[in-house]
Amino acid sequence: MTPAITSRDTQRTINFLGECYRVRVSGQDTAGTFAVLDTEAERGHGSPMHLHRHDCEIFLVLEGALRVVVDGQEHEAGAGSAAVLPAGLAHGFVVTSETARYLTMRQGPTFEQFVAAAADEGISAPAQLTEIAAAHGIDIVGPPLVP
Template sequence: MTQPRGGTSTPVITTPDDQASIPFLGALLRLRAGSEHTGGTFALLEHTGERGYVSPLHLHRDDEETFLVLEGELRVEVGDDRHQVGPGGLALLPRDLPHGFVVVSPQARFLTLHTPGGFERFVAKAAAHGEPLGPDELTRLAAEFGVEIVGPPLLP
């Protein structure tokens, strides 16, 4: 019998009622699948935010981050490059590459896939501290989870 290479060998089926909703940076995130569901191989989060929902410029030391826009439009900045990403658009951002995003449409809904998983633990811990988090507290918490904040939030 072949043993699985990471991931899970047990199917996971959830409903929206089973999936945690987490306030984060002024938006609502829904944890569609977390590390505990995937044997640590990935985490999948759905973000719903209004115009101006923004991340600080940051990089991930431990995971790649992929954005898939479902509705609305984001501006994703990677280094000196700016990209408009609309419905169906995808941005794959390797680890250790500074990047950020801002919602530029009235509202947006998008997925982020983190490989391997773990980013969702940062989001949950940040939410447990209450909103809004100051920049120093956010930077400290992020560092605990391999996320380095390297600049201020992007301008809308």
């Protein structure tokens, strides 16, 4: 891996599930070891319950609040909170405040690749999302959370 310095001019944005995900650090920048995405989202934005087969996921909440469910337990994550979600545990999240901004860091580049592939396909049905996720080591195991 070589040093990488990114800026708003060099960072890619991906429109995914109605929100803009900014790739602050790409898996390409880190020789595939991790990626960092920055998301500003409105109330109700979140994920279906899912698990990453191989990658750990970390949420750092900068503004607003999220509800995170992991391994059957619910947690409120407000500004300044961190949530570490190990590979293999079912989890999901939803924005519960009017808006929220959070960073997600993932071991490996697969989530970034999944988001890009899903955005490129213009997802129109949950079955498509499930299929694209599975191809990137993510198993969707339940419905989206509600605020």
